[in-house]
Amino acid sequence: MTVGARLSSSLPTFRPSVIPSLLIPMDDAQTDHLKAYGLTYRAIQAGLKAEWLLNYRGGSFLIPDLDALRRDAALNGIRTEPVDSAMTAVRGEIEANNMDAVPLEKAPKVAVYAPPNAAPWDDAVTMSLQYAGISFTKIWDAEVTNGSLKDFDWLHLHHEDFTGQYSKFFLIYSGMSWLAEMVQRNTDVARRLGFATVPDLKKAVARGIRGYVENGGFLFAMCTATETIDLALAAEKVDIAATFADGTPIDPDADAKLDWAKSFAFTGAHIETNPLVASFSDIDGHQVNGGARRQPLGAFKLFNFSAKIDPVPTMLVQNHRQVIPDFYGLTTSFTRTHLKPGVTILADEEGAPWVKYIHGDLGKGTWTFFGGHDPEDPQHQIGDPPTDLSLHPHSPGYRLILNNVLFPAAKKKELKT
């Protein structure tokens, strides 16, 4: 917020109708791909108009050529190129190819759903927002249940277990102080908010998030949050939490009783009932903690969409790389057979029974799910130090996360899907 505020205060009081532009190339010429998103975000946050040149030089941005923005770019090591007369040729190229120019008008207000303490694992989205210099607000269960989500345009979920089973680490990591603290905090919040158990609380939070999307919110989820929010929604009236979480065993007929009409992306999944296996269902294709079921990592490939017809998925896959090394998470990928009809696949591993990156609409809003925990730490373990993004300024995996942050900024009337 402070960066944007500083930028606003340094801008002229009026804007000329035609001002020269700065192109932020997003191909291999870019010196810091991740910070480039922050520069664009701060420009629109300051009330300026920007454009996203889909499929042009890796999904470049166009911002006004102002001293404040040049200064911002120089400080952050972001490559920009002044384009005055050349812009006509650029627009011609965009018109003639599978490219499009999408106006970016309003900087989305970003909320990150995360517990108030620091978990013993990192959060890729929080790190990328911090690194890019995009302001956000941390919220948790109380803010969701009291309706505060309506104040935000974009909501991010990461390593959260909406089944209320503490990522099923309860038995595996028993005795660890961070787990004890997590259990205590969740139990306290559930009690304070009037829920009998933590699974009940998390189901209510999941419903709150679903309502937020139905009313026009943009949801982006990674890792466990993708799979568990759908399980929590489908299990509104079914006990899918192990005894350690709510004092009662899992309903033996849980699979049959799940109501998948209520979920975002998945259908027909089978619940993992073993409390000692840190896996929730067969939605995840990789089953990192599933013993013999664990699958090796490969690489996933981004789909190509028609920029002029399908600008939304096109925006979400803008990148300077088409094939990206895969990375594990408690939920790494999504089994194809459990995807609902109508889900848009944004990236998959060719020939594999799973996909990596999906998107869909719900009510007036949209959701995007991205499997895996940390794109630059493929084997992230509990207790590992957080990834230092200044060492990965060109990370294609992190770019996908930041595409999601900017996509709600796109002028809505231009969107065709």
Added chain:
Amino acid sequence: MNRSRSWAIVTSLVLVLSADPGRTARGQAIGPGFELERSGRYADAASVYLTTVRGDPTNLPALLGLERTLFVLNRMPELLPLVQNARGRLPESAALRSLELRVYAALNQLDSLETIARRWAATAPQSEQPYREWGQALADHRMWDEARRAFLIGRRTLGGDGTLAIELAQLEQRTGNWEAAAAEWGRAVTRSPDIGPTAESQLADAPAAVHDRVARVLTAPGVSARARRLGAELLLTWAQPTAAWAAMESTLGDSETPDALRRFADLAGVLTTAEGHRARGVALARWADLVPWQQASRARAEAVRELLEAGDKVAARRVLEGLTTDSTAPAEAHAVAEAALLQVLIADGQLDVAEERLTAARTSITADDRAALRLALSQARVARGELDRAETVLGEDSSVAAVAQRGWIVLYRGNLRAALEDFRLAGPYATDRAAATERTAMMAMLQRIPQESSPELGAALLTLARGDSVAAINALRRAGGKLPEQGGRLEVLLLAGQVAAGKGGDQAQTATALFDEVVRAGGEGAAPAAAELEWARLLVRRGQNAEAIPHLEHLILTYPSSAFVPEARRVLERAKGAIPKS
């Protein structure tokens, strides 16, 4: 079923399948079951396994498959009659007995479980296995108290303090009772020393809050020597080398002492503190007393180096004196000892004695050691300001290390051009990396100065080399003031500022003033950007991030092509909290 248990089952299954061709065929028959299980279709997998067991009631892979799949499907009662039938047909099969116990545990039929376990134990009165499987089956279902009882019944029945100690140790660890786990691991290593490394790695994970209590359990009076050694190794792992050596020293004397000392010394090798070096040095010296002279002489030399690193010259000299006066030791050992003793003398400041012995010992000390000692002696003379003697001791040595050292000597005399030439000749690889970097930085500074000589600057740098930082800061300021602004002044003032910033405290203000002067002057050289970065770093170290940020931004925007910009951006990120402190 926990993961280790699943893997054990899978591993045993692989072994079973590969051991017997008949069974391989049976394994192939249930192959589709594995595939179905792997893809999460447990009910279908269970059907395949059930079909197999109906045709072949003692088919262990199929029964184990049923154990895995029926547990997930919450249908364990179906498995019990099948396992009972199989066990009735093959009563000697330990695998089936174990499976039966696990099924009873899964069904929470604890009385039947105990009856079956005791019945098995009666048929194998000397075996720990029935009790191990009984306790393990309960532990797998987190029935800690019941599992502990089963293991202790086994210990009481079979006798022996270390019986089932590993199982009890792991159980206590899983429940977070680290002191009890330590006691059990102590019993386990007392019974079998091979367990030592496993015990050490398991207990090393204990939370820091219980380290002292765990160590006390293992080093208490009356505890076996093996358990105390385990305690000593853990203390080393937890970076408490002095306490570790105290624990280790109390165990010396038995036949396992040499191996224990060697392992202790190796483990201490990862510690870089003075305490760590001392513990390693003492252990090596004691080990050297117990091994043949070929190993002993090397160990003593190593011990001396460690003790010197620890700053314990008295102990180092004691080790050496024992060797240099030992007439039975071979010439090679004498040479190693003599070289090490000279190192001690130089470190102790007895330069005249060291120089005399170095000349006399010409025949015994190796050429490499002699060159290294000459260099050390020359550096020690420089540190006293005795430049002539520092040069003399190098003699005719034409090695790159000696050329570099001569460069410093002529620099301190104020001959800047000659110093630059010597540093060039020495090249970037003489001596260690830090020294090479220091020479390169000095060359960069000297290249900016047009004068051939500056006795004042030489004297200031000698003051710095002698360790009088405060006097050196003032001397560098004076010497720099006499140089042209774009002819070395800024570089010398930057050096003075760096020294002042490194000194901290009252000198931080001096550093700030010096950096300010260099930044204000600006110009072509690298000094202004370097000074601004140093200034910002100083502010960040003092927690003044908000003040540091404008300096870093000024640096990046004013000197966009400076080599310091990437580092400035990184410091800026940290100052803004945009990248984690890791």
